[in-house]
């Protein structure tokens with residue numbers, strides 16, 4: 264039922280290499296800018312950065328169709344961007360603007376887009392899992408060949424909802440892909456201090472779900488594993504589980520003084536930076552010039568600057584609208 | 598036609614399953630067991646395991662899955678065995694279902710109906726006798742309805758299923774065997790208006806669910822003592838139809854609120870305060886509450902009955918307000 268970490272298997276061409284690199288750069292630059300804007304108090308509340316983990320969202324969501332569904336946690340900016348939501352709509356949301364993807368009602372932790380079938384943005388640890396099962400169940404009952412992907416951290420594996428959801432998914436054989444982003448910490452608690460069995464994929468395997476562990480710092484390994492899993496799910500073979508071994512380079516949130524881990528450990532993991540990793544791979548094979556890298560990077564930076572400009576020029580929803588969307592509005596009022 | 602509350606509910610579920618392919622019933626023992634309260638008896642044989650879906654004991658898991666299925670285009674009826682166990686699913690109901698539409702800026706509504714049994718009176722002890730309707734009524738984003746009559750048991754489910762937002766429907770376990778006269782023929786009922794179940798001029802008895810019948814009995818007894826009581830059945834606890842009970846209190850000048858839950862912070866407190874805010878100068882007497890005693894429910898029958906609102910308690914409270922010196 265379980266396999267060892269996958270070696271890099273995908274043979275890629277120049278275009279695909281550039282594409283994957285560009286996607287990771289888009290997420291990286293967006294979030295670096297978010298950190299600046301947080302320091303300038305343009306963004307408030309909780310802000311959880313995904314920096315270091317980009318290969319996971321990029322490799323997995325790249326394997327999906329537009330009509331597949333994605334649910335994430337509060338660390339979901341990268342997933343939202345990768346699912347096709349614009350940097351503008353994400354940045355505007357963090358500014359609390361009405362042009363934001365959730366009209367300023369969600370913030371960093373609650374990005375949503377019906378158009379892109381991005382179902383949030385769930386900030387109760389583990390709570391996105393039961394709805395992931397349910398969305399997949401709806402597809403199964405309605406005879407649609409869509410896949411639902413749920414992303415969640417190692418921390419949620421300790422929640423009862425994780426186990427309830429794995430059991431339900433396996434019982435009902437729903438078309439869902441469970442992606443565990445094991446970044447070795449749940450806030451400040453290290454994996455071996457919160458899991459009696461730290462090989463997390465074994466837990467899903469115990470429910471009869473095909474489960475593997477994959478190097479989450481290697482976008483090619485992620486992509487390969489995700490494509491295989493998504494194809495199997497779409498063929499009707501039930502749920503799949505992938506544990507991605509990854510690492511967050513930044514603090515848990517902007518409030519975290521990082522007392523629980525050594526700088527040296529962080530530096531060690533930075534040597535495996537997924538962006539550097541892919542860049543080196545492509546350079547070694549003459550698939551990427553320095554100039555091409557700069558162009559991809561520039562394009563990502565420009566996209567982010569446009570998003571910031573958009574948010575800076577944005578508007579606030581009138582306070583009179585405060586009580587909207589507690590209940591659905593009759594069609595004619597919309 | 599006379600039918601039981603249970604039969605009315607079953608008819609409603611059956612009709613919904615026939616009317617709309619997206620509807621399915623899920624819950625613990627709804628299938629081959631026939632439903633904890635025998636509401637869904639026979640349905641799995643007729644509609645199959647997919648649409649009458651037995652679930653494992655995973656309240657948070659299956660309620661959350663129902664929420665996801667609703668967002669994915671289905672119209673689930675989720676049965677939580679009783680309100681006591683719904684606490685294990687409270688996070689999904691509150692933090693997912695009730696917040697989703699707002700948090701997503703109006704994009705994702707959750708058209709789900711969550712049914713659960715509530716109430717005490719069967720000597721089931723502290724862990725199986727809760728009435729927590731007020732906990733759910735506290736939550737913006739939910740609608741909370743409490744059918745008491747067979748017409749409402751039959752009609753509210755379909756209206757709830759047509760609602761684009763999450764509706765929690767409470768069924769008092771003491772009502773399942775109660776018979777009533779069905780006057781409607783399956784047409785949808787209005788969900789959110791309170792009903793005057795007995796007109797009167799001297800005092801308003803305001804209640805919901807099971808205690809509609811406590812209050813109707815009390816009103817009969819009061820009538821024999823020359824007091825003409827009006828009985829207001831709320832039907833819905835969120836939204837609360839304040840207009841109907843405020844109008845009633847403006848007319849009678851007196852109110853007793855009868856609530857199956859604990860007094861402190863309960864529905865009765867909310868109703869009383871609404872009256873104070875909206876009809877203070879129409880009051881001829883203080884407001885009284887008849888509620889559950891503030892104690893975990895004891896097993897012994899005499900103690901359990903002493904802890905629950907009784908007809909005599911309502912009569913006494915009403916008489917105290919109408920004839921303070923008697």
Ligand SMILES: Cc1ncc(C[n+]2csc(CCOP(=O)(O)OP(=O)(O)O)c2C)c(N)n1
Pocket residue numbers: 338386387388389415416417418419420444446448449450515
């Ligand atoms: C049910 C619940 N408990 C506690 C929290 C507070 N909290 C937010 S994130 C977090 C750690 C989660 O760790 P993990 O699942 O590994 O995700 P990561 O942050 O590492 O991506 C905690 C404890 C919460 N949001 N929800």
Ligand SMILES: [Mg+2]
Pocket residue numbers: 416417418444445446447448449450
């Ligand atoms: Mg973690």
